[in-house]
Amino acid sequence: MSMEKLVEVRNLKAYYKTRSGEVKAVDGVSFYIRPKEIFGIAGESGCGKSTLALAMLRLLKPPGYIAGGQVIFQGKDLLKLKAEELRSLRWKYISYIPQSSMNALNPVKRIRDQIADVIKTHEGEIPDEEIDKRIEELFTSTGLSPAVAKMYPHELSGGMRQRVIIAMSAILNPRLIVADEPTTALDVVVQRGILQLLLDIRNKIGSSIMLITHDMAVQAEVVDRLAVMYAGKIVEIGDVDHVFKEPLHPYTSALIGAIPSIREKRRLKGLKGLPPDLRRPPPGCRFHPRCPHAKEICKKVEPPLVEVGRGRVVACHLYVEEEVRA
Numbered sequence: 001m002s003m004e005k006l007v008e009v010r011n012l013k014a015y016y017k018t019r020s021g022e023v024k025a026v027d028g029v030s031f032y033i034r035p036k037e038i039f040g041i042a043g044e045s046g047c048g049k050s051t052l053a054l055a056m057l058r059l060l061k062p063p064g065y066i067a068g069g070q071v072i073f074q075g076k077d078l079l080k081l082k083a084e085e086l087r088s089l090r091w092k093y094i095s096y097i098p099q100s101s102m103n104a105l106n107p108v109k110r111i112r113d114q115i116a117d118v119i120k121t122h123e124g125e126i127p128d129e130e131i132d133k134r135i136e137e138l139f140t141s142t143g144l145s146p147a148v149a150k151m152y153p154h155e156l157s158g159g160m161r162q163r164v165i166i167a168m169s170a171i172l173n174p175r176l177i178v179a180d181e182p183t184t185a186l187d188v189v190v191q192r193g194i195l196q197l198l199l200d201i202r203n204k205i206g207s208s209i210m211l212i213t214h215d216m217a218v219q220a221e222v223v224d225r226l227a228v229m230y231a232g233k234i235v236e237i238g239d240v241d242h243v244f245k246e247p248l249h250p251y252t253s254a255l256i257g258a259i260p261s262i263r264e265k266r267r268l269k270g271l272k273g274l275p276p277d278l279r280r281p282p283p284g285c286r287f288h289p290r291c292p293h294a295k296e297i298c299k300k301v302e303p304p305l306v307e308v309g310r311g312r313v314v315a316c317h318l319y320v321e322e323e324v325r326a
């Protein structure tokens with residue numbers, strides 16, 4: 001796979017202002033996504049996954065705001081672009097599938113007309129026959145019946161609506177698709193179809209996909225590289241096979257050990273307590289109150305995200321020390 005970077009997030013911070021203090025939902029996050037790669041973001045509910053996506057795409061609404069960082073896409077910082085420049089990138093270069101997007105389709109418009117609107121907004125007036133041809137091509141190449149285009153959203157099942165939304169996100173051949181929990185709340189058989197659809201889009205259109213899901217079984221199945229978030233920070237990144245075979249961060253081990261029960265948002269087995277309040281995260285390593293390996297230094301000093309070889313990075317004192325000794 002290419003070593004190029006399609007998008008690079010540098011030290012991104014996104015907070016929410018609340019009466020009881022600032023929620024540091026994304027607090028100094030750095031990573032990159034390669035062309036044609038499926039890049040996973042994992043972590044328990046509330047760790048900042050959706051906030052990360054919204055901040056990257058500048059869709060965060062008050063009381064959320066970006067407190068710092070850069071998002072470099074094709075040489076430009078998305079966080080510095082003018083509003084209209086950013087709008088011209090949407091759909092054509094970057095598509096976004098929000099969490100719970102199944103219900104985001106317009107109920108009183110046929111699917112075909114909703115997709116036609118996207119095409120026309122970005123490419124101007126185009127003859128109807130050409131639009132219909134493109135929609136038919138999109139549907140057949142993504143395993144959807146072209147008959148679906150003539151339907152209204154309420155005539156489709158939840159899984160079918162999700163397929164339409166994902167197919168729609170690919171209509172203008174974007175370079176990056178950000179999909180937030182696209183399989184959550186769907187049964188396992190329907191999930192499988194959605195995951196296959198994402199793989200098909202990557203293979204046919206060559207888009208990179210940022211796949212956000214707390215479901216580690218889904219991550220294991222489809223992503224190329226995986227980032228694990230805990231309490232607003234990335235604690236580990238690596239090739240998915242390496243991460244599952246030999247997780248480095250104790251939190252990653254706990255997540256993997258909890259499959260498949262993590263699907264049910266239960267407490268993680270083998271870990272004490274719950275993730276911290278992001279208004280007052282613990283000092284040092286944010287994971288230390290729950291970590292079975294915590295040492296004195298973990299309570300005071302924040303472990304930096306360091307490279308430990310084979311493209312793997314981890315933020316944990318267990319590895320920083322080894323570096324010092326070596």
Ligand SMILES: Nc1ncnc2c1ncn2[C@@H]1O[C@H](COP(=O)(O)OP(=O)(O)OP(=O)(O)O)[C@@H](O)[C@H]1O
Nearest residue numbers: 016023025044045046047048049050051052214278
């Ligand atoms: N509008 C808001 N105002 C204040 N705090 C918020 C707001 N939206 C989110 N948060 C907080 O920010 C943190 C991160 O939330 P976020 O939705 O990004 O998490 P997530 O990882 O996507 O969770 P999930 O898996 O449940 O979707 C949480 O502590 C959440 O309570």
Ligand code: SF4
Nearest residue numbers: 285288291298316317
């Ligand atoms: S830095 Fe310390 S507390 Fe944090 S994960 Fe590593 S060993 Fe555990």
Ligand SMILES: [Mg+2]
Nearest residue numbers: 049050051099
């Ligand atoms: Mg979310």
